[in-house]
Amino acid sequence: MKRMGFCVGNVKLYRAAMQVILAVILGTLLVSEAAGAEPHQNMVVRWPAERAKCRPVPMNDVQISGFLGNRIDQNLDSVLAGAKSPISAGFEARANGKEPPKVCNRLAADSDLYKWLEGACYVYARTKDSRVRAEIDRITGYILMCQKPDGYINTQVPPKKRFDRGVKHDLYIAGHFFEAAVAHHRATRSPEMLDAACLWADYLIAEYKKGNSYYDGTCEHPEYELGFLRLGREVGSEEYIDFAATLAQKLSKIGPTIADTRAGCGDHAVRMGYLLAGMAGVYLENGRQDMIDHLPELWREIVDSRMYLTGAIGPRGEHFNKKAFTLQLVPGAYSKRKHMAETCACVSMIMFSWRMHGITGRSECFDVIEKALYNQYLGGFALDNMANFYYNPINVTGDLSGMSDHDYKPMTGRCRLPKIHTTACCMPNGWRFFGGMPEYIFSSDDDGLFMNLYTSATVNHTLADGRQVKLAVETDYPHDGNVLIRYEGDKPAHFKLRLRIPGWCSNAEVVAGGSKASIAKGGDYYVADQQWKTGDTVKLTLPMPVRMIVPDPRIKAQEGLVAFARGPLVYCLEKPDVDFPVEQAKVSLKPQGGSTKVRAEWRSDLLGGVHVLHVPGQVDGKPKDLPLVPWYTRANRGDDSRWVAMLPVVND
Numbered sequence: 001m002k003r004m005g006f007c008v009g010n011v012k013l014y015r016a017a018m019q020v021i022l023a024v025i026l027g028t029l030l031v032s033e034a035a036g037a038e039p040h041q042n043m044v045v046r047w048p049a050e051r052a053k054c055r056p057v058p059m060n061d062v063q064i065s066g067f068l069g070n071r072i073d074q075n076l077d078s079v080l081a082g083a084k085s086p087i088s089a090g091f092e093a094r095a096n097g098k099e100p101p102k103v104c105n106r107l108a109a110d111s112d113l114y115k116w117l118e119g120a121c122y123v124y125a126r127t128k129d130s131r132v133r134a135e136i137d138r139i140t141g142y143i144l145m146c147q148k149p150d151g152y153i154n155t156q157v158p159p160k161k162r163f164d165r166g167v168k169h170d171l172y173i174a175g176h177f178f179e180a181a182v183a184h185h186r187a188t189r190s191p192e193m194l195d196a197a198c199l200w201a202d203y204l205i206a207e208y209k210k211g212n213s214y215y216d217g218t219c220e221h222p223e224y225e226l227g228f229l230r231l232g233r234e235v236g237s238e239e240y241i242d243f244a245a246t247l248a249q250k251l252s253k254i255g256p257t258i259a260d261t262r263a264g265c266g267d268h269a270v271r272m273g274y275l276l277a278g279m280a281g282v283y284l285e286n287g288r289q290d291m292i293d294h295l296p297e298l299w300r301e302i303v304d305s306r307m308y309l310t311g312a313i314g315p316r317g318e319h320f321n322k323k324a325f326t327l328q329l330v331p332g333a334y335s336k337r338k339h340m341a342e343t344c345a346c347v348s349m350i351m352f353s354w355r356m357h358g359i360t361g362r363s364e365c366f367d368v369i370e371k372a373l374y375n376q377y378l379g380g381f382a383l384d385n386m387a388n389f390y391y392n393p394i395n396v397t398g399d400l401s402g403m404s405d406h407d408y409k410p411m412t413g414r415c416r417l418p419k420i421h422t423t424a425c426c427m428p429n430g431w432r433f434f435g436g437m438p439e440y441i442f443s444s445d446d447d448g449l450f451m452n453l454y455t456s457a458t459v460n461h462t463l464a465d466g467r468q469v470k471l472a473v474e475t476d477y478p479h480d481g482n483v484l485i486r487y488e489g490d491k492p493a494h495f496k497l498r499l500r501i502p503g504w505c506s507n508a509e510v511v512a513g514g515s516k517a518s519i520a521k522g523g524d525y526y527v528a529d530q531q532w533k534t535g536d537t538v539k540l541t542l543p544m545p546v547r548m549i550v551p552d553p554r555i556k557a558q559e560g561l562v563a564f565a566r567g568p569l570v571y572c573l574e575k576p577d578v579d580f581p582v583e584q585a586k587v588s589l590k591p592q593g594g595s596t597k598v599r600a601e602w603r604s605d606l607l608g609g610v611h612v613l614h615v616p617g618q619v620d621g622k623p624k625d626l627p628l629v630p631w632y633t634r635a636n637r638g639d640d641s642r643w644v645a646m647l648p649v650v651n652d
Helices: 010-026 066-083 086-095 109-127 130-145 170-188 192-209 224-235 238-251 269-286 295-305 343-360 363-379 426-440
Strands: 062-064 442-445 448-451 457-462 468-475 482-487 493-501 508-512 518-520 524-532 537-541 546-549 561-566 569-574 585-587 599-603 610-619 622-630
Touching (some): 062 066, 062 426, 066 426, 192 238, 269 343, 363 569, 448 468, 493 537, 561 610
Antiparallel strands (some): 468 482, 482 537
């Protein structure tokens, strides 16, 4: 069988596998260092212009620095450390004819390595780092050695079996392999992994057509939709894309509300996000209206009634509650599971929101992405990207001696590489999301550019009609709301520059060139539509007064509590900053206008540089200054901390 020139016959597959094995043994590379991703082509997603209101600007067109650039750069060392972790141990053992060690006896363990590979390929495409390429070649060699003649790969079979109903992750694992294979092909231009993915995909489709009972009502973990979709687009196979939609409809149920929707086994937050992202992706690819009939309502419901102030989702263990506005705060509350807000759930919601932005072009999608990114997502990882939380409770207080973060103790400390959680999905999801993040910053359409997230960067992108859009961005966002954008194109060009004005911001000010300042409302894009000449500038000012957040009164678990934010950052009171238990603190401010009495102090020496918010408060009836730090920075000063993002207000 051939698909767009990629032969997936057994002879070629095994010849390719032997080449990879030889390359590993000899320490050589399959492809020269000069080879790599095609310029001006997206690494992560490619949405046809027929249905996408806007499309991500490829990472090779963007050079990122500033706050987000620093976190993205740190991903390189984290990916290299991940290659030395137990995540690859199962493949190394099987490739050498040995039984995998006990550390590999994890749920869907193979998918962890595939997510690592996807992330490593994004890093390599951006950096061309030879160390990353060497690890990619080494590990892909092991993976190809583990593939069976019919295409199947699973290092946990035996003792488990194919299509194991006790595990229910066969399709999920394959989906992550397909995504990794596409990323590998785009980054290296080598066909071996893509050929292997097509062979496996053909096997899964053949089993479906033969009536394999695994496809009849099994509670699989969504992700296969995204995998088949991306593989189908890469090799030009409508069969793969159609199969993504077939599986989504057969193995899940989509309704107008969360209560009416079942993602695989039910209301699992990660599965829900992957399923909805996959269905949105299928619509973007082929326009199937049945894929998005309920997506806008579901996205709206999640955002309005199922999302924490940090952008986290999944309040009941790893699940949504059927009932809206049931957002508990502390471990063990209202649940048999002692945790909530899985890091992977945040990633899946960002992925879903990104595709909804492609469909709608609406800035509110990136309002949600920004909230989740700067708080929940970055808060899931240590400041050096070398450790992660699986769960992220909003408030963590009291005696936690019997609790763990998915079997890692203490639950107040992030699991640090080379150690991994007993289910190791979140760190690998971080590697691939950090790796793909450069494509979230800017989007484009036929009229110009969208600036979605603010960080220092340069972008050099060519529109469909050949117009060059070359900009430089300077900002200290999210700590400062001043953004300077300068046009650096060699020739004048007319295009629209759309600047996202965050929903949290009121009275943003835009000055284009020497024109009079314009006031832009939050929650929409400000459009600078003009003829651009070299040196033209736009100055965007996003005021960042401290905000006091009062929760929706329908959230009973948060009644009588408030939180604080500045710009996109949510804050918390953390134990290293006070000499009393954090749960004893109360806020001595009225919710109406009280935030004007909070003082913001810049501390360059603390947690990489942060504003500390000094909130008037009380402890045991006595006045106390409550120094709050950004929630994403918590638990970076030792493993045994406590924190509260939502605090009670003093009752007069």
